[in-house]
Amino acid sequence: MRKLTTPFIVLSAMMFLSAPWIINATRYESTMGLVQKVFYFHFPSAILFMTAAVICGINSVRVLFWKNKQADVWALSAAELGFLFGALTLVTGPLWARKAWGVWWVWDPRLTLSLVLWMIFGAYLLLRQYGGPGSDRLAAGMALFGMANVPFIYVSVNVWRTLHPMTSVVPTLPYDMGAALWFCFTAFTMLFIALLNLRASLEFQRLRVEELYLAEDEA
Amino acid sequence: MRLLRVMTMVLVLGTVPATAQPQPPKGFVPAEEVPASEQIPAINLVAAAYGFVWIAMLGYVWSIARRLRTVESELAALESRKR
Numbered sequence: 265m266r267k268l269t270t271p272f273i274v275l276s277a278m279m280f281l282s283a284p285w286i287i288n289a290t291r292y293e294s295t296m297g298l299v300q301k302v303f304y305f306h307f308p309s310a311i312l313f314m315t316a317a318v319i320c321g322i323n324s325v326r327v328l329f330w331k332n333k334q335a336d337v338w339a340l341s342a343a344e345l346g347f348l349f350g351a352l353t354l355v356t357g358p359l360w361a362r363k364a365w366g367v368w369w370v371w372d373p374r375l376t377l378s379l380v381l382w383m384i385f386g387a388y389l390l391l392r393q394y395g396g397p398g399s400d401r402l403a404a405g406m407a408l409f410g411m412a413n414v415p416f417i418y419v420s421v422n423v424w425r426t427l428h429p430m431t432s433v434v435p436t437l438p439y440d441m442g443a444a445l446w447f448c449f450t451a452f453t454m455l456f457i458a459l460l461n462l463r464a465s466l467e468f469q470r471l472r473v474e475e476l477y478l479a480e481d482e483a
Numbered sequence: 484m485r486l487l488r489v490m491t492m493v494l495v496l497g498t499v500p501a502t503a504q505p506q507p508p509k510g511f512v513p514a515e516e517v518p519a520s521e522q523i524p525a526i527n528l529v530a531a532a533y534g535f536v537w538i539a540m541l542g543y544v545w546s547i548a549r550r551l552r553t554v555e556s557e558l559a560a561l562e563s564r565k566r
Contacts, residue, residue, distance in 0.1 A: 479565070480565075
């Protein structure tokens, strides 16, 4: 997996560079016009934001029940990426909403639950940074709440009345819009995988440094 | 007596013909020209969204690279000391 990091970063950088031309070539949406093009970056960010919550949650289960040190590294890395992709989602969304809905923000279920998930990631990272000994298990418990939030975020637009487009929008996209979306999604996903690997390798090296300091103290 | 007066008033007001009330508009009337205060340039919002994504991504990649360099140099120093 680590061998893929450099090619993934290079490939996703090339895709990000060519994305504006591909997005520009797609047709305008009939009611929203130009601002709908925010969708091509907003949707991948949002999906990876939820993916990060699931990765963090699954690894936190391994931390809580099997005290797996490696899983803790992956959980922490996913939480940091979740915070990043959550910020991208929560910034691009209101920029789109301001034109499409006339307001920056509405307290509708999807937006509110997404904000809650982002705050859970924020709390997780603060806890890991400043919580001291034992904070890894406490943070892992918090990550479970984050993961439990994901299905509610996903189905919220179909279950409750909301201004947000429903999940049926993506499968029914016309060819040009769909192609641009999946192109951007691939670029985002490759970058996500590469960053997750890099962040995890950073944490593994930190663990190695800690081990060496402990060995020095014992000697 | 007072109750009777109130009831009479309610009845009288209730029978006011619907035509006396202000009528809701039958349809939307399109404006000839959108006032400048109501126009939000979409290009600014799209540019801000894409710009933020680019800056955040590049910032995060730079942050990871910087942290990796620091840890790698610390690790190298510790391992050479161990030898």
